[in-house]
Amino acid sequence: MALHPTITAVTDRIRARSEGPRRKYLDTMAKAAAEGPRRAHLTCGNQAHAYAAMGTDKSALTEARTPNIGIITAYNDMLSAHQPFEHFPDQIRAAARAAGGTAQVAGGVPAMCDGVTQGQTGMELSLFSRDVIALAAGVGLSHNVFDAALYLGVCDKIVPGLVMAAATFGYIPSLFVPAGPMVSGLPNDEKAKVRQQFATGEVGRDKLMEAEMASYHGPGTCTFYGTANTNQMLMEFMGLHLPGASFVNPGTPLRDALTTAATERALQITALGNEYTPVSDILDEKAFVNGLVGLMATGGSTNLVIHLPAMARAAGVILDLQDFSDLSEITPLMAKVYPNGLADVNHFHAAGGLGFMIGDLLNAGLLHDDTKTAAGSGLERYTQDPKLVDGRVTYAPGEGKSLNEKILRPASNPFHAHGGLTQLSGNLGRGVIKTSAVAEERHIIEAPARIFHTQEAVKDAFKAGDFTADTVIVVRFQGPKSNGMPELHSLTPTLAVLQDRGLKVALVTDGRMSGASGKVPSAIHVCPEAADNGPIGLLQDGDIVRLDATKGTLDVLGVDLGTRTPAQADLTGNGTGVGRELFEAFRQNVGLAADGAGVVI
Numbered sequence: 001m002a003l004h005p006t007i008t009a010v011t012d013r014i015r016a017r018s019e020g021p022r023r024k025y026l027d028t029m030a031k032a033a034a035e036g037p038r039r040a041h042l043t044c045g046n047q048a049h050a051y052a053a054m055g056t057d058k059s060a061l062t063e064a065r066t067p068n069i070g071i072i073t074a075y076n077d078m079l080s081a082h083q084p085f086e087h088f089p090d091q092i093r094a095a096a097r098a099a100g101g102t103a104q105v106a107g108g109v110p111a112m113c114d115g116v117t118q119g120q121t122g123m124e125l126s127l128f129s130r131d132v133i134a135l136a137a138g139v140g141l142s143h144n145v146f147d148a149a150l151y152l153g154v155c156d157k158i159v160p161g162l163v164m165a166a167a168t169f170g171y172i173p174s175l176f177v178p179a180g181p182m183v184s185g186l187p188n189d190e191k192a193k194v195r196q197q198f199a200t201g202e203v204g205r206d207k208l209m210e211a212e213m214a215s216y217h218g219p220g221t222c223t224f225y226g227t228a229n230t231n232q233m234l235m236e237f238m239g240l241h242l243p244g245a246s247f248v249n250p251g252t253p254l255r256d257a258l259t260t261a262a263t264e265r266a267l268q269i270t271a272l273g274n275e276y277t278p279v280s281d282i283l284d285e286k287a288f289v290n291g292l293v294g295l296m297a298t299g300g301s302t303n304l305v306i307h308l309p310a311m312a313r314a315a316g317v318i319l320d321l322q323d324f325s326d327l328s329e330i331t332p333l334m335a336k337v338y339p340n341g342l343a344d345v346n347h348f349h350a351a352g353g354l355g356f357m358i359g360d361l362l363n364a365g366l367l368h369d370d371t372k373t374a375a376g377s378g379l380e381r382y383t384q385d386p387k388l389v390d391g392r393v394t395y396a397p398g399e400g401k402s403l404n405e406k407i408l409r410p411a412s413n414p415f416h417a418h419g420g421l422t423q424l425s426g427n428l429g430r431g432v433i434k435t436s437a438v439a440e441e442r443h444i445i446e447a448p449a450r451i452f453h454t455q456e457a458v459k460d461a462f463k464a465g466d467f468t469a470d471t472v473i474v475v476r477f478q479g480p481k482s483n484g485m486p487e488l489h490s491l492t493p494t495l496a497v498l499q500d501r502g503l504k505v506a507l508v509t510d511g512r513m514s515g516a517s518g519k520v521p522s523a524i525h526v527c528p529e530a531a532d533n534g535p536i537g538l539l540q541d542g543d544i545v546r547l548d549a550t551k552g553t554l555d556v557l558g559v560d561l562g563t564r565t566p567a568q569a570d571l572t573g574n575g576t577g578v579g580r581e582l583f584e585a586f587r588q589n590v591g592l593a594a595d596g597a598g599v600v601i
């Protein structure tokens with residue numbers, strides 16, 4: 001099938017926009033690659049330190065004739081999605097040895113669980129932790145003794161931060177190794193219902209705790225289609241996972257076989273062999289366009305509208321919100337996974353999952369097939385399913401059709417004609433809205449604004465019974481310069497109760513929401529932010545705000561903003577407590593949300 005003209009046009013536009021930075025990046029990568037195996041440049045002393053504790057691997061390492069893998073691990077016990085990584089290094093070392101290579105943990109990176117910090121002060125470090133992860137991975141890889149790298153990470157900022165590092169070290173062939181989703185527990189919509197009942201006082205904390213523990217109940221990624229699982233989708237659409245690796249549950253024989261297969265593949269694609277595949281050849285404008293199409297076709301997390309520009313910039317590729325909008329316009333919404341529907345990622349995977357989607361989108365001319373991937377050339381191979389045969393991974397053709405059209409549909413008969421993300425612009429600045437989880441009749445709202453400077457103040461106003469009419473709830477001073485741009489997802493139950501009571505409500509914020517947020521129309525990432533003299537800082541209670549997701553507009557009506565003085569907020573409290581003291585330089589130097597809210601890149 002010929003490539004859709006918009007795919008070609010957007011790819012060409014990105015390539016043209018990126019020409020300078022991409023050329024500089026590729027020159028840097030080529031220079032590094034030309035230096036040959038890293039270890040050749042280390043002294044005996046350097047190497048002795050690196051191998052001292054490596055036991056039986058020492059001779060292979062010192063002879064430096066076989067490839068050595070550096071493992072960057074985001075293991076900790078706080079994220080259910082990362083807890084399984086505890087034993088992955090042992091498995092990877094054994095698999096490398098068995099395949100004639102070696103592997104060492106090059107370093108660890110921090111990983112924040114946004115579920116633990118949701119609605120808490122710690123969430124103010126969440127977005128910044130992405131760049132900390134990139135920095136920490138760089139420290140590990142700077143030991144410079146690796147011919148390939150394996151990145152162990154899944155969740156929200158961890159994959160984006162690791163991709164920023166993998167691109168920066170783009171001369172090192174790499175794969176991302178996932179741990180997979182937890183098996184299904186209490187359905188996400190039932191959990192959300194109990195939360196709303198708790199918000200209205202219908203159930204007590206005991207019932208809420210019971211529901212939460214039944215929903216988040218074991219090792220593996222949470223099963224909604226939030227940022228973590230959107231990251232997993234990207235790693236297949238962009239060719240950094242093995243095909244079909246994303247949604248195989250942890251602790252299963254196929255999961256273990258995939259980890260072994262990823263290790264073997266990493267050893268095959270180093271510069272010591274004949275299939276050198278540096279990350280810099282994989283992460284190009286075509287890979288990012290494929291990632292954007294996957295984001296739209298699956299109704300993925302709005303957080304990737306911030307992370308993808310930062311990931312791309314690390315590879316010299318410059319994305320713009322217009323690229324997201326134009327691709328959303330031509331990409332059908334093919335999946336309905338919570339919060340966009342009732343199914344979870346396990347059901348999605350069973351229905352045909354990413355392999356079906358990639359095949360169907362390729363046939364529809366909506367993906368580049370001629371991309372380089374860690375598994376080899378061409379995206380077609382990602383339509384295959386991994387099977388376990390005698391304890392090893394083999395690939396077989398996927399079903400080629402959806403096995404449950406309530407969850408997954410072909411591009412020819414989608415849930416919506418276009419993707420779930422729309423760019424917004426108007427006299428309040430630029431932002432984004434995820435429409436895939438919002439009922440059509442709620443895509444346009446025009447109502448008086450109520451202005452807040454914290455999410456707690458919104459909840460207090462709700463408890464005081466303040467919301468009795470249609471309202472645009474503005475929560476400002478939530479941008480990266482203000483307080484690190486925390487997710488405001490803990491507002492979801494409150495806003496959903498107001499909506500269920502028959503009110504038309506919308507959220508407008510320079511902050512962000514979670515990938516798990518859904519049914520309330522939310523104009524997010526509004527920039528410039530209030531703390532950066534953005535027009536959102538000029539709004540006053542009672543102003544009529546119109547949010548039109550069908551037209552992509554966000555405006556205050558009948559007000560001359562030029563006559564207004566910007567609101568002030570006391571942000572001093574955001575600089576101390578729970579480690580916020582350490583992030584002042586990040587708040588001072590962070591870029592626009594629309595450009596990726598980067599600090600290090």
Ligand SMILES: O=C(O)[C@H](O)[C@@H](O)[C@H](O)[C@H](O)COP(=O)(O)O
Binds near residue numbers: 113116513
């Ligand atoms: O973007 C995301 O996907 C979220 O950050 C997610 O990782 C976060 O953990 C949610 O807070 C979980 O949902 P609940 O908070 O509703 O449990």
Ligand code: SF4
Binds near residue numbers: 112115156222226
């Ligand atoms: S998906 Fe979110 S809540 Fe679940 S483990 Fe990852 S960061 Fe934590």
